[in-house]
Amino acid sequence: MEDKIDPRISWDEYFLKIALLVSERSTCLRRKVGAVAVKDKRILATGYNGAPSGIKHCLEVGCLREKLQVPSGERHELCRGLHAEQNVIIQAALHGISLNGCDLYCTHQPCLICTKMLINCGVKRILFLEGYPDQLSLAMLQEAGIEIIPHPLGS
Numbered sequence: 001m002e003d004k005i006d007p008r009i010s011w012d013e014y015f016l017k018i019a020l021l022v023s024e025r026s027t028c029l030r031r032k033v034g035a036v037a038v039k040d041k042r043i044l045a046t047g048y049n050g051a052p053s054g055i056k057h058c059l060e061v062g063c064l065r066e067k068l069q070v071p072s073g074e075r076h077e078l079c080r081g082l083h084a085e086q087n088v089i090i091q092a093a094l095h096g097i098s099l100n101g102c103d104l105y106c107t108h109q110p111c112l113i114c115t116k117m118l119i120n121c122g123v124k125r126i127l128f129l130e131g132y133p134d135q136l137s138l139a140m141l142q143e144a145g146i147e148i149i150p151h152p153l154g155s
Contacts, residue, residue, distance in 0.1 A: 011041055012127055015105040016153060020129070022046045023107045027057035028081055030066060031108070035084035037092060037123075039102040045095070047087025051080045073133035076113055085114035089121060099123060109150075112137040119144045127151045 009017075015038050023034030027050035037044040051057045058080055065078050076083075082090070085106065092099050100122030104110075109128045110118060115137035118126065125147040141148050 012105070012149075012151060013153060015043075015103075016107075016127060016129060016151060018043070018046075019105045019107050020153075022048050023084070024048075026050055026084070027059045029058045029063040030072070033084040034107045035088045036105045037088045037099050037102045038105060039099075044097050044099065044102055045088045045091040047082075047084045047089075047091055049081050049084045049087070052082060055080065057081075071133075073111065076111060083111065083114050084108075085110050085118060089117055103127065108132050109134065109148075110137055110141075112140070115140050119146065125149060129153060 015036050019034040019036045021034065022036060023032040026032035026034065026048040031049070033049045035047050037046075061080070064080065065075070068078060070078055085104065088104070089099065101124055103125040104118060104123050104127070106126065106128040108130045109132040110126065111132060111134050119140065123146060126141065127149040129151060131150065138148060
């Protein structure tokens with residue numbers, strides 16, 4: 001009997017597509033980002049970028065970074081929102097879920113702030129669809145031994 005080729009998408013593509021779907025909840029006016037933490041092919045937590053719970057979103061009040069013409073990758077403190085990766089960490093913490101040893105699937109490469117948090121959470125792999133102008137974050141991920149996988153969908 002011949003070996004049959006599995007016609008399904010790979011697990012990586014599956015979880016990256018879920019990250020894209022999660023990003024559709026984003027309230028950021030500049031970039032919609034989604035992230036999914038996965039361990040043993042099970043979703044642990046999801047997150048998208050937006051303002052903290054109970055706070056007005058940029059969709060309602062506008063974007064301060066846009067008004068001040070802050071370039072992408074700079075001055076993260078001038079933003080109402082949390083990053084998708086930060087929301088994954090917070091969601092897991094609220095529900096008592098460890099992210100140690102998990103994979104993180106993101107629509108975008110994490111910034112330096114998120115990178116430092118992900119290192120301390122024990123994330124082992126980060127797969128993302130789009131780059132981000134932050135070379136230090138990549139260098140720190142490599143130094144920490146975290147596998148970094150740029151993954152254009154369909155490849």
